[in-house]
Amino acid sequence: MSTLDGSSHRDAGRPYLRYTPDVEVQQPDEAALTAEILDIMARSNHVAFERHRHAVRDAHAKSHGILTGELVISGGLPAYLQQGIFARPAVYPVVVRLSSAPGDIHSDTIPAPRGMAIKVLGVKGxxxxxxxxxxxxxxxLVNIPVLSFGTIQAYRQLVDLLEKNxxxxxxxxxxxxGAARGIESAAEAIGLTPGATLRGLARDYAHLLGETYHSMAALRFGDHVAKISAAPSSANVxxxxxxxxxxxxxxxMRNLVVEHFRTKGAEYQLRAQLCTDLAAMPVEDASVLWPDDLSPHQPIATLRFPPQDxxxxxxxxxxxxxxxxNPWHGIQEHRPLGSIMRVRIAAYERSSARRHMLNAQPRVEPTSIEQIPD
Ligand code: HEM
Structure with missing residues (x-):
């Protein structure tokens, strides 16, 4: 049974769901679907490898910038937001990779969701x-608040579509x-019915430094359950x-990032949207947008980047x-939740292991920001 916690004064009237392991529900055929998804992704990845004779990621193959900076957690957060690595004021070094979502390197003329992967160095737990x-x-994080294919069953369909094309x-x-904009002929051309599941999958040409990036799926937030996002906060972004x-x-996209950071820095506000109601804000279906009016995105920290190459x-x-x-590089207090997160345990390990093996590169987890070259 999930319990509700309405402890501190600022959340009076907004009781946040308390994390218990049973917020997650195993889906039918998860093991078999995971194996199928991994096989399809490996086949697609092989096609990309043969083209480049260099291994790229199964997803988010194309980078647009690698940034170093810091994550600043200030004092004074309300008690219910003092969770996990946000429990205490601290400044952590970070390395961030900006990317486009496809598992191959395409021209930026092809619309694609953008990624912001953040690695916070030296956390305890x-x-x-x-x-x-x-x-x-x-x-x-990705610049769309929901994952259109937000269950393991739906994701299985997506990878099929990606492989066929x-x-x-x-x-x-x-x-x-086209399908996302409700153009039926476009959706039918790839054998789909247009609808909510497709919304947001394709993005046009927004400046990637002005975008807000989302975890799309839920994670444990210490005593609670949350989705995380990063929104532009300094005037320049x-x-x-x-x-x-x-x-x-x-x-x-790379040129925009390089040009910006040649002379300017940037700040993004990291925010948590806490779950208040598992029915309206589900964990097991990442295609459902958690309504802002049920729970706002609340600031928890600042990402700060100086000018750099x-x-x-x-x-x-x-x-x-x-x-x-890897969303599973982390501490128990920020455990990824839901079937779409569980399938990622094996997917990221497999993709990274193969990529490093084929490129004869060491698999290094940095322990100090000095390891990131200028
Ligand atoms: C909540 C939904 C998801 C989000 C927000 C997300 C986001 C991202 C981002 C930002 C990256 C780039 C990481 C980097 O720069 O190195 C990435 C990579 C990747 N994603 Fe996801 N992703 C999601 C779901 C999935 C799912 C469901 C799968 C597969 C079942 C998947 C498989 C991968 C793989 C294999 C990589 C490359 C890993 C590597 O080679 O290091 N992702 N994802």
Missing amino acids: ERLLPEDAGGNQDFL ARNPAFLQRALA RALVGKEVGPVDDGT AYSPSRRVYGDDVLSF
């Missing part, structure tokens, strides 16, 4: 995976973009919110070929 000896906490990415992404860029060519050759190689971001 009981690790989620015994084999993850590192001291880091990763948060993987691996050789024609422009067609697939444009069809998905707030000015980029909703800004369409163009004309777009193969490398536009965001895509030097050594940064790119380290970020793309050496680093691995």
